[in-house]
Amino acid sequence: MTELRALQQRLAAFAAARDWDQFHSPKNLAMALSVEAAELVEEFQWLTEQQSSDLDAERRERVRLELADVFIYLLRICDKLGVDLLRAADDKIALNEQKYPAERVRGDARKYTDYD
Amino acid sequence: MTELRALQQRLAAFAAARDWDQFHSPKNLAMALSVEAAELVEEFQWLTEQQSSDLDAERRERVRLELADVFIYLLRICDKLGVDLLRAADDKIALNEQKYPAERVRGDARKYTDYD
Amino acid sequence: MTELRALQQRLAAFAAARDWDQFHSPKNLAMALSVEAAELVEEFQWLTEQQSSDLDAERRERVRLELADVFIYLLRICDKLGVDLLRAADDKIALNEQKYPAERVRGDARKYTDYD
């Protein structure tokens, strides 16, 4: 069993032991994931970009746990919808490689802002 | 090398080949992650909870790729900050187990809304 | 002077008195607005749609203040960028009326999910 699958099963057991599955529709889990993403943003919102690369120990630990929260909800949604997250990432990277060929994009900073 | 580490290296090479590292401060990556999380939310916002569990093929594929986008930015931030995501998730789950003991929380729906 | 303009001036004075203008780039203010939007979402994430229409007094007051936070950052960004928010809303509604003609859209629930 892969590491991600093991983690998903642990999270499913965690929710089941608390009767929380009734709340865990993909819709609600997507909301929760976006809230955790915002808690991550909140850590960075008044920092300069440079400061965001050079966190003090206390903020770095808060950031680390917010990253974990995003990951936890991401895995929960994938579990609920039967999505293989590693395979989805592989497929998306392949699409991005077609969409943004390195030779065309390289160093084109202005263009970058039109991506995603 | 673990699967996540391999994926992180692939993403780092992807960014380097396009000169995108200059944009990838943790601050900017956190913004990008939250935007991808919102694109996921957008897929669910007018659906009922029941509908969100029972997606048609077209929307399911869009959701799958949005989940991948969130994961990709999550791995990029972890790479930039030197965070081990699997370990962070383990640590966060352990904290949650202390914070929400199953025997106390079980079936307490009203209480749930105060969590996170 | 309109009510919105008066409020914007009050907020500008509030920031100036605290030397906070240095943090209030449109980029940072947009992040802060999205964080406040997420705090609003957090109030609703585990509620049913019906429950979200019928809030108890305590949550309703929290929601009211989160709505105020979103509004405050929205007005700050408009002030910084010289945007007339009422006029922008008028213009956007006119665009929406062209994009979603009532006679074509009416009752087409499935279609709705493709909007925005």
Place this chain on the structure above:
Amino acid sequence: MTELRALQQRLAAFAAARDWDQFHSPKNLAMALSVEAAELVEEFQWLTEQQSSDLDAERRERVRLELADVFIYLLRICDKLGVDLLRAADDKIALNEQKYPAERVRGDARKYTDYD
């Protein structure tokens, strides 16, 4: 009638004419608001703070309409929940004045990052 109230009535009529009220629970509207906030963030995510203050005409117009979208959903939620947005902003600013007295906060950049 105030300008905001007039705008709310126009938005309510717009939704009613399209049978969209069935989708406009406060929960769903909060999701939609957060998605619009993210579309605003997306405009800024790869810009420097300086660039975000000095937008070209095309991006400025997109930003202006995203600000309108956030405002539109904000007014819809307030209408649905019977919240007076101007009064809520007044109340929140009064709370902020107590929480962050100018004389204590002034110039304390590090402290700022702990606010909100």
